[in-house]
Amino acid sequence: xxxxxxxxxxxxxxxxxxxxxxxxxxxxxxxxxxxxxxxxxxxxxxxxxxxxxxxxxxxxxxxxxxxxxxxxxxxxxxxxxxxxxxxxxxxxxxxxxxxxxxxxxxxxxxxxxxxxxxxxxxxxxxxxxxxxxxxxxxxxxxxxxxxxxxxxxxxxxxxxxxxxxxxxxxxxxxxxxxxxxxxxxxxxxxxxxxxxxxxxxxxxxxxxxxxxxxxxxxxxxxxxxxxxxxxxxxxxxxxxxxxxxxxxxxxxxxxxxxxxxxxxxxxxxxxxxxxxxxxxxxxxxxxxxxxxxxxxxxxxxxxxxxxxxxxxxxxxxxxxxxxxxxxxxxxxxxxxxxxx
Ligand code: KG4
Ligand code: ZN
Numbered sequence: 304x305x306x307x308x309x310x311x312x313x314x315x316x317x318x319x320x321x322x323x324x325x326x327x328x329x330x331x332x333x334x335x336x337x338x339x340x341x342x343x344x345x346x347x348x349x350x351x352x353x354x355x356x357x358x359x360x361x362x363x364x365x366x367x368x369x370x371x372x373x374x375x376x377x378x379x380x381x382x383x384x385x386x387x388x389x390x391x392x393x394x395x396x397x398x399x400x401x402x403x404x405x406x407x408x409x410x411x412x413x414x415x416x417x418x419x420x421x422x423x424x425x426x427x428x429x430x431x432x433x434x435x436x437x438x439x440x441x442x443x444x445x446x447x448x449x450x451x452x453x454x455x456x457x458x459x460x461x462x463x464x465x466x467x468x469x470x471x472x473x474x475x476x477x478x479x480x481x482x483x484x485x486x487x488x489x490x491x492x493x494x495x496x497x498x499x500x501x502x503x504x505x506x507x508x509x510x511x512x513x514x515x516x517x518x519x520x521x522x523x524x525x526x527x528x529x530x531x532x533x534x535x536x537x538x539x540x541x542x543x544x545x546x547x548x549x550x551x552x553x554x555x556x557x558x559x560x561x562x563x564x565x566x567x568x569x570x571x572x573x574x575x576x577x578x579x580x581x582x583x584x585x586x587x588x589x590x591x592x593x594x595x596x597x598x599x600x601x602x603x604x605x606x607x608x609x610x611x612x613x614x615x616x617x618x619x620x621x622x623x624x625x626x627x628x629x630x631x632x633x634x635x636x637x638x639x640x641x642x643x
Contacts, residue, residue: 304322304323304377304378304620304623305320305321305322305328305371305375305376305377305378306320306321306322306324306376306377306378306379306380306616306617306619306620306623307319307320307362307365307366307373307376307378307379307380307401307616308320308321308380308381308412308612308613308614308615308616308617308619309358309362309379309380309381309382309394309397309398309612309615310381310382310394310414310610310611310612310614310615311354311358311382311386311390311391311393311394311397312382312384312385312386312387312390312391312394312414312610313345313350313386313387313390313441313442313610314334314335314336314338314339314345314350314353314390314610315332315333315334315335315609315610315611316332316333316335316353316354316357316358316361317330317331317332317333317361317610317611317612317615318331318358318361318362318364318365318612319331319365319611319612319613319615319616320365320366320369320371320376320616321613321616321617321620323620324424324427324616324617324618324620324621325424325425325427325428325617327613327617328368328369328370328371329364329365329366329367329368329369330365330606330607330611330612330613331361331362331364331365331368331612332361332609332610332611332612333353333357333361334609335349335350335353336481336482338350338353339481340480340481342481343475343481344471344481345387347387347389347390348389350387350389350390351387351389351390351393354390354393354394355393358393358394358397359397362397362401365612373401373405374405376401376405376407377407378407378408378409378410378619378620378623378629379398379401379402379405379407379408379409379410379619380398380409380410380411380412380615380616380618380619380620380622380623381394381395381397381398381409381410381411381412381615381619382394382411382412382413382414382417382612382615383395383411383412383413383414383634383635383636383637383640384411384413384414384636384637384638384639384640385413385414385415385442385443385637385638385639385640386414386442386636386638387638388636388638391636391637391638392636394636395411395634395635395636398411399632399634402629402632403632407629408623408628408629408630409629409630410619410622410623410626410629410630411630411634411636412615412618412619412622413618413640413642414610414615415438415440415442415443415579415640415642416453416455416618416642417614417615417617417618418438418440418443418578418579418603418614419436419438419447419449419576419578419642420452420578420614420617420618420621421578421603421607421608421611421613421614421617422576422577422578422582422601422602422603423452423576423601424603424607424613424614424617425601426601427452427617427621430449430451430452430574431573431574431599432449432450432451432573433448433449433450433570433571433572433573434448434449434572434573434574434575434576435447435448435449435458435563435566435567435570435572435574435575435576436448436449436455436575436576436577436578437559437563437575437576437577437578437582438577438578438579439465439466439467439559439577439578439579439580439581439582439587440465440466440467440578440579440580440581441465441467441468441471441482441484441579441580441581442465442467442468443460443461443465443579444460444461444464444465444466444467444513444515444559444579444581445457445458445459445460445461445513446458446459446460446511446562446563446566447642447643448570448572449572449576452621453621453622453625455642455643456643457641457643458511458566458570459509459510459511459512459513459562459566460512460513461512461513461514461515462506462509462512462513462514463514463515463516464515464516464519465515466513466515466555466559466579466581467482467484467579467580467581468515469515469516469518469519469555470482470483470484470487470552470555470581471483471484472519473487473519473522473547473548473551474486474487476519476522476523476526476527476533476537477490477526477537477539477544477547477548478537478544479544479548482580484580484581484583484584485583487548487551487552488552488584488585488586490541490544490545490548490549491545491548491549491551491552491553491586492545492549493541493542493545493549494542494544494545494546494547494548494549494550495546495549495550496549496550496552496553497550498546498547498549498550499521499525499546499547499550499551500550501518501521501522501525501550501551501554502517502518502521502554503554503557503558503561504517504518504554504555504558505558510562510565511562511565511566513558513559513562515555518551518554518555518558522547522551525547525550526539526544526547552584552586553586556584556586556587556590557590559587559590559591560587560590560591560593560594560595561594563575563591563594563595564591564594564595564596564598567595567598572598573598573599574598574599574600574601575591575595575598575599575600575601576601577591577600577601577602577603578603578608579608580608580609580610582602582603582608583605583608583609588600588602
């Protein structure tokens, strides 16, 4: 079954063709990073305008690199949320229009579940179950128990910022460019993770929940002085910034790795599947490997860690097989959709 995936939930305009949920025939992505960088974060109105301009050329590019015409497509899968509502609407309307014009079914896919699926893709026919799912992206941070593909039990989630959001905000404090995650990881290599003893974030009474706002405040005070505000100028040397970046990264990622290890043990999980932009971070991968011992760890391949449409097409295939039908044309995108 050939599935055309469409992804427009945030600032990537993406289309992909995937065969039978697994074999990626093409994966076209236009990252709008340069458009949003001057604003230090995603500017929703600009993201929508870019999606309108780029979506059809990106779908054409995905088909061309798969050497296919639209008529060969059996199913259309689209990210239906969570995400920016205007941005989602563009992808969902395009998918509905294609489904109607081609007389093919379409399915709306949960973008965050698709981040997890990106790690499951190579082993989707024989998943080690039950497994633990860890999503660490710019908008979401949570742990779920995976009973089966599409069947999740909530374990813990962030009570304030998502992990990627914390990286982006700390980067902004240090005057680093957006997106902050890669900039922090690169600068952290020049610094000492022991330079600042930031307290390990914990949520009282909720061992599996995450919190990053207290850590963010500790970083603010370390960078700009006690009781400083975001607008206080940052007058640090590169080495001082590197030490803060390294200490922040180590503390945030160690908290994630520790909770993941403890949840895997407490919930009897056979493997860990990790998804979302922050799992590109090599220090996170090293800490998870260090803490999780013999637990098999699965990460998406590099091109599937950030927002992409191959993960949407792949998961859409399984969703369609399970339901044996597509979604109704009345389907509306949603800014928030829990996966469990
Ligand atoms: O999953 P994603 O592409 O978008 C969402 O669905 O949110 O993740 C983007 C997030 C951004 O916050 C970015 O700073 C973070 O992932 N990120 C990283 C790294 N690469 C991207 N965070 C830490 N280390 C990285 N190397
Ligand atoms: Zn995402």
